[in-house]
Amino acid sequence: DSFGVKSALQKLGVQTENLGTSTGNNWIDSGMEYISSFSPADGELIGKVQVTNRESYDAVVSKAQEAYKTWRNMPAPQRGEIVRQIGNALREVKPELGKLVSYEMGKSYQEGLGEVQEMIDICDFAVGLSRQLYGLTMHSERPGHRMYEQWHPLGIVGIVSAFNFPVAVWSWNSMIAWVCGDVCIWKPSEKAPLSGIACQQITARVFKENGLPEGISSLIVGDYKVGKFMTEDRRVPLISATGSTRMGKIVGQAVAARLGRSLLELGGNNAIIITENADIEIAIRGALFGAVGTAGQRCTSTRRLIIHESIYESIKERLAAAYSKLVIGNPLNEKNHVGPLIDKMAVEMYQKAIEKVKIEGGKEVVAGGVFSGDGYESGCYVKPCIIEAENHFKMVQEETFAPILYIMKYKTLDEAIAMHNGVPQGLSSAIMTLNMREAEAFLSVSGSDCGIANVNIGTSGAEIGGAFGGEKETGGGRESGSDSWKAYMRRQTNTINYSTNLPLAQGIKFDI
Numbered sequence: 001d002s003f004g005v006k007s008a009l010q011k012l013g014v015q016t017e018n019l020g021t022s023t024g025n026n027w028i029d030s031g032m033e034y035i036s037s038f039s040p041a042d043g044e045l046i047g048k049v050q051v052t053n054r055e056s057y058d059a060v061v062s063k064a065q066e067a068y069k070t071w072r073n074m075p076a077p078q079r080g081e082i083v084r085q086i087g088n089a090l091r092e093v094k095p096e097l098g099k100l101v102s103y104e105m106g107k108s109y110q111e112g113l114g115e116v117q118e119m120i121d122i123c124d125f126a127v128g129l130s131r132q133l134y135g136l137t138m139h140s141e142r143p144g145h146r147m148y149e150q151w152h153p154l155g156i157v158g159i160v161s162a163f164n165f166p167v168a169v170w171s172w173n174s175m176i177a178w179v180c181g182d183v184c185i186w187k188p189s190e191k192a193p194l195s196g197i198a199c200q201q202i203t204a205r206v207f208k209e210n211g212l213p214e215g216i217s218s219l220i221v222g223d224y225k226v227g228k229f230m231t232e233d234r235r236v237p238l239i240s241a242t243g244s245t246r247m248g249k250i251v252g253q254a255v256a257a258r259l260g261r262s263l264l265e266l267g268g269n270n271a272i273i274i275t276e277n278a279d280i281e282i283a284i285r286g287a288l289f290g291a292v293g294t295a296g297q298r299c300t301s302t303r304r305l306i307i308h309e310s311i312y313e314s315i316k317e318r319l320a321a322a323y324s325k326l327v328i329g330n331p332l333n334e335k336n337h338v339g340p341l342i343d344k345m346a347v348e349m350y351q352k353a354i355e356k357v358k359i360e361g362g363k364e365v366v367a368g369g370v371f372s373g374d375g376y377e378s379g380c381y382v383k384p385c386i387i388e389a390e391n392h393f394k395m396v397q398e399e400t401f402a403p404i405l406y407i408m409k410y411k412t413l414d415e416a417i418a419m420h421n422g423v424p425q426g427l428s429s430a431i432m433t434l435n436m437r438e439a440e441a442f443l444s445v446s447g448s449d450c451g452i453a454n455v456n457i458g459t460s461g462a463e464i465g466g467a468f469g470g471e472k473e474t475g476g477g478r479e480s481g482s483d484s485w486k487a488y489m490r491r492q493t494n495t496i497n498y499s500t501n502l503p504l505a506q507g508i509k510f511d512i
């Protein structure tokens, strides 16, 4: 245990065998089925988690419904105070939780710490927000009337999260939902359930210390079958689901069939346009971290570079040189730049994507491959690669969740923007240029069609203060900062008559 994983697990209360269903401090025995969580870093079994069955799911929902009645009546700033304490509890275990995230998911320890920092940041944001859940006041057209709007909580928010941000995505949703007055049921990814167990213990302690009931924060564990319990359940008015577009299409339809609300954060196919006016140093660094960071397993990972033809060859050479310096290995070892993919299935998908794009005419600039031997026993380590491709290739149109970077060239900015937008997804985007006309054109109505558009910054690494999400097949949802909180509440328009008459709107006369 050279990286201190065991002591981190111990501090976080993660056992080798864990129940997976919880309403807070109460953990419910849920039958015989278990999920085993293996580390992609070394292939070792980290621990097992029991899968939630129908019966215990129903018990969780009942508790959540009960808890909602208490929680919604607590003033929002007091709910904010609880979230402030959760932020402090997270600060106390930042190194341990960062380590677990790194070990269970495979991202570098630095990125694991970054993910926990993001949780702390969203807590702070939510605390401030708890005093700013503003509605508007309007002027009534009727004399002696006042009209305004207010925001009320929805009830139970069902959170379904992806493996690649095993804890941050939950916190973006739950911290905001909690200050809004909602209660949460979280189904973490079945590929990172132990991270879920750890978070549940952290929040449960805070709720208990404050004498709050069970059911404000609940955990259920399992794959899509357990997710379906929630998506098809009318008692869960909002489903916030993060994951693949394939999943989003199924979840979106299931929730729509019962006219529930869904907040979808799905796949991206993010590109950087590098113009002839770019600061090349910044362009290379931005592209490099965007493409290989988290081994290409971020929804905002850079998948395509659209490069002006005049600088194409030099960018290609400089990138290839930078790739040759990458050190791939155990993510807990801070000397390594790139860790493993999440599992062997992901490795297979990476290999197939490379094969397929080569059949379509793609040319390897930096070849891919799978590592084996000492330090790579898990079989999950792959080589970040660069492939010259065309935007219309089938594989380029798809999101492959691995470090494969497609590069292509353009002549005019209009052509570059058309290529940029010419994919089904619309999450994150960037232009590298010092030319004001180019930058503004990219951000204009006829520029990038994505939810996030950056200038002289890569596609990945968003800040929590902004609204996060994307268009088209990325699902249209917005989470985290700005006014994303509105998705977790229902709007009520109120009109109050303090006059001695009852005038009707639109001047309608109705006298008897």
Ligand code: NAD
Binding pocket: 160, 161, 162, 163, 164, 165, 169, 187, 188, 189, 190, 222, 223, 224, 225, 226, 227, 228, 231, 242, 243, 244, 245, 246, 247, 248, 250, 251, 264, 265, 266, 267, 268, 298, 299, 300, 399, 401, 427, 469, 470, 474
């Ligand atoms: P995934 O779609 O395989 O799984 C995501 C979650 O959905 C898991 O918890 C899974 O159990 C659940 N799920 C799957 N099918 C379901 C169903 N029919 N009903 C209910 N729940 C279901 O995704 P993944 O491999 O864990 O994550 C990678 C994907 O997530 C990538 O496409 C990535 O771009 C995307 N992602 C998007 C964002 C974003 O904010 N836009 C953030 C992180 C990841």
